[in-house]
Amino acid sequence: MRSRRRRPDLLAAAVLVGLWSVGPIATTLLTSLSTPLTASTGHSLIPSQFSVDQYLALFGVAPAMVGGVVRTEVPRAFTSGIVNSLILSGSSTLLVVTFAVTAGYALARLRFRFSRFILVVFLATLPVPSFVVVVPLFRIMSTLRLVDTYQGLVALMVAAYTPLAVWLFYSYARQLPVELEEAARVDGCSRLGAFVHVMLPNMRSGMAAIAAIVMLSTWGDFLGPLVFSNTKQPITVVIANFVGQYSTNYPLLTAAGMVAIVLPAVVAIALNRHIRGALGGWAR
Amino acid sequence: MDVGGQVRSLVSRRALGDDRARTGWAFVLPALCVVTLLAWVPVLLGIDMSLRAIKPASGIPDHYVGLANYQAILSNPSTITIALRTLGYTLVVLTLQVVVGLGAALVLNEQFRGRGVLLALAILPWALPSVVRALMWQRFFAAPDGFLNVILEQANIIDQPHIWLAGGLQVVIIIGLVYGWGAIPLSSLIFLAGLQGIPSDIYEAAAADGASRIDRFRLLTLPLLRPSVGIALGAATIGALSIFDVIYVLNGSAIDTRSISMEVYLTAFRDLDFGGGVALAVLLSLATATIVVFQVFLSRRSD
Numbered sequence: 001m002r003s004r005r006r007r008p009d010l011l012a013a014a015v016l017v018g019l020w021s022v023g024p025i026a027t028t029l030l031t032s033l034s035t036p037l038t039a040s041t042g043h044s045l046i047p048s049q050f051s052v053d054q055y056l057a058l059f060g061v062a063p064a065m066v067g068g069v070v071r072t073e074v075p076r077a078f079t080s081g082i083v084n085s086l087i088l089s090g091s092s093t094l095l096v097v098t099f100a101v102t103a104g105y106a107l108a109r110l111r112f113r114f115s116r117f118i119l120v121v122f123l124a125t126l127p128v129p130s131f132v133v134v135v136p137l138f139r140i141m142s143t144l145r146l147v148d149t150y151q152g153l154v155a156l157m158v159a160a161y162t163p164l165a166v167w168l169f170y171s172y173a174r175q176l177p178v179e180l181e182e183a184a185r186v187d188g189c190s191r192l193g194a195f196v197h198v199m200l201p202n203m204r205s206g207m208a209a210i211a212a213i214v215m216l217s218t219w220g221d222f223l224g225p226l227v228f229s230n231t232k233q234p235i236t237v238v239i240a241n242f243v244g245q246y247s248t249n250y251p252l253l254t255a256a257g258m259v260a261i262v263l264p265a266v267v268a269i270a271l272n273r274h275i276r277g278a279l280g281g282w283a284r
Numbered sequence: 285m286d287v288g289g290q291v292r293s294l295v296s297r298r299a300l301g302d303d304r305a306r307t308g309w310a311f312v313l314p315a316l317c318v319v320t321l322l323a324w325v326p327v328l329l330g331i332d333m334s335l336r337a338i339k340p341a342s343g344i345p346d347h348y349v350g351l352a353n354y355q356a357i358l359s360n361p362s363t364i365t366i367a368l369r370t371l372g373y374t375l376v377v378l379t380l381q382v383v384v385g386l387g388a389a390l391v392l393n394e395q396f397r398g399r400g401v402l403l404a405l406a407i408l409p410w411a412l413p414s415v416v417r418a419l420m421w422q423r424f425f426a427a428p429d430g431f432l433n434v435i436l437e438q439a440n441i442i443d444q445p446h447i448w449l450a451g452g453l454q455v456v457i458i459i460g461l462v463y464g465w466g467a468i469p470l471s472s473l474i475f476l477a478g479l480q481g482i483p484s485d486i487y488e489a490a491a492a493d494g495a496s497r498i499d500r501f502r503l504l505t506l507p508l509l510r511p512s513v514g515i516a517l518g519a520a521t522i523g524a525l526s527i528f529d530v531i532y533v534l535n536g537s538a539i540d541t542r543s544i545s546m547e548v549y550l551t552a553f554r555d556l557d558f559g560g561g562v563a564l565a566v567l568l569s570l571a572t573a574t575i576v577v578f579q580v581f582l583s584r585r586s587d
Contacts, residue, residue: 013391014402020384021406024420024465027431031423099315106311110304118312125323127573129526131548131565135558136326136333159322166315191307220413222529223545227553236415236529243419243533250423257416268411272404279470280477 025261032254054255066246074246078256081238085260087150088225088234089218092157096165096214099158101207104169105199109181110191119170122163130160130223138227148230156224161214168213171282172206209278212271216264235260334563341556353563367571369456370525370543376460377524378517381471385516388468389475410469418533421462425449425534451540459541463530467523471516478512479505514583518576525572544568 032054034047056062060075106112107119137156138147146152180202184194200207222236229237239256246252268275337349357363392403409417424431428445436442449455482505490500528545535541537550544564552561 103315110308112308
């Protein structure tokens with residue numbers, strides 16, 4: 001290994017990558033901690049006065065002021081957005097991971113007749129833009145009265161992310177050593193037994209990665225919920241509405257954005273090793 | 285595989301019966317049903333819808349119109365503008381993927397103190413909801429008092445605030461940049477995985493033969509990285525050609541920033557012309573599939 005010191009060019013490049021990655025998040029945090037007055041008049045990156053009022057306003061602890069008027073609908077919309085996102089993202093992640101682990105595993109390791117073809121059935125949906133599915137699905141769900149229900153929205157998210165998750169888990173499972181199953185089979189395990197007792201515990205990293213990726217995707221999902229939700233709006237749609245309605249109160253908007261990124265940021269940082277592992281295997 | 289292993293697996297197959305296919309189907313079926321019912325059936329219905337006039341607000345019942353929806357799109361002069369603009373967004377995004385994404389991957393492929401932290405942080409933009417990404421950058425480009433205007437005014441480069449998010453090429457570049465910021469980490473990770481798959485001894489051999497750093501990058505790294513580049517650009521292209529969220533938040537449905545997806549949204553859900561909306565979406569999927577297949581072909585071709 002080359003020396004770790006005396007590489008100022010590398011250090012500068014690393015700092016640049018860091019700034020590029022977290023700079024916009026940091027300035028957003030600063031804006032959210034300023035008071036509405038300083039944000040719209042203060043010509044500086046760092047607010048002269050810090051305040052957490054906007055965060056309190058989002059949760060109904062302090063009044064949410066926009067244009068000199070108290071908006072009582074802000075905390076209601078915001079908290080219901082967070083709750084809806086938790087419900088939608090949580091349940092669709094659970095479902096997609098179940099589908100992806102079983103199907104991805106079978107396609108990668110059981111290699112039965114038609115398994116190549118089934119893989120193509122999953123993969124071929126990937127370049128299809130969401131709208132090709134969203135518009136017809138909207139008509140189907142209107143007839144079934146599933147628009148603006150949790151079931152309908154979860155179905156939409158499961159449809160959107162199952163194919164990618166199957167592919168990612170297929171690529172991950174393909175790289176595990178064959179000896180794992182062989183040993184279990186010789187010990188008298190059935191295929192199912194080998195899967196449950198030997199494979200599942202050995203595939204924890206891949207499952208964590210898929211769960212993280214699906215959770216991040218569904219938490220950030222916007223287009224589907226924009227069309228399909230009204231009273232069940234997730235946080236992304238709520239924030240987009242805020243941008244339209246309260247554009248004069250930047251601190252309030254950015255505070256809402258900062259709260260909405262807490263969960264994805266924690267998941268991404270905590271599971272980044274697993275995510276990188278799965279994506280690395282996928283790209284090969 | 286050793287002979288012992290083969291014998292063992294043969295013996296176990298005899299003893300337990302080959303339940304491979306049965307288990308396989310049982311494992312695949314739930315996911316296959318979901319994708320068939322919720323993706324493939326809607327796609328086929330969508331193709332059918334694109335051949336009909338479906339305008340619930342007009343009071344006229346649905347009826348087949350053949351390729352009329354497609355003809356209307358292709359003969360509309362604004363379609364070309366919107367398609368070119370969407371390609372413009374995509375080109376900005378792909379350029380950023382290659383320049384910034386590859387640059388970041390080259391940095392992250394080195395050994396230095398704090399690399400683990402940087403890896404975790406570099407993934408962040410991709411993890412955030414696209415709506416919040418757009419919100420973050422909106423503050424940067426806002427007029428009159430966004431950060432960019434403030435910085436440029438204080439540096440005396442401009443004397444009055446510039447409206448960055450209106451009109452022309454600049455707003456296409458800005459929206460591409462905002463989208464690209466969120467998409468770059470994925471490409472970086474794919475590039476990084478590719479870089480780590482290149483054995484280090486070929487670099488040592490090349491260095492021993494007197495190849496310069498730049499030569500080694502140009503003659504070894506880039507060609508060996510081509511499969512990763514293909515995958516990264518393919519993934520980025522699929523996303524960028526459908527760009528919607530960032531535009532919706534930064535500029536709403538403003539006419540000079542509309543992408544194809546924005547036009548689909550407005551046609552179907554504002555004008556309530558479902559047939560026309562789906563027809564445009566079908567054209568977008570054909571274009572996306574063609575471009576991506578071409579990219580994969582180029583990256584797989586060996587020369």
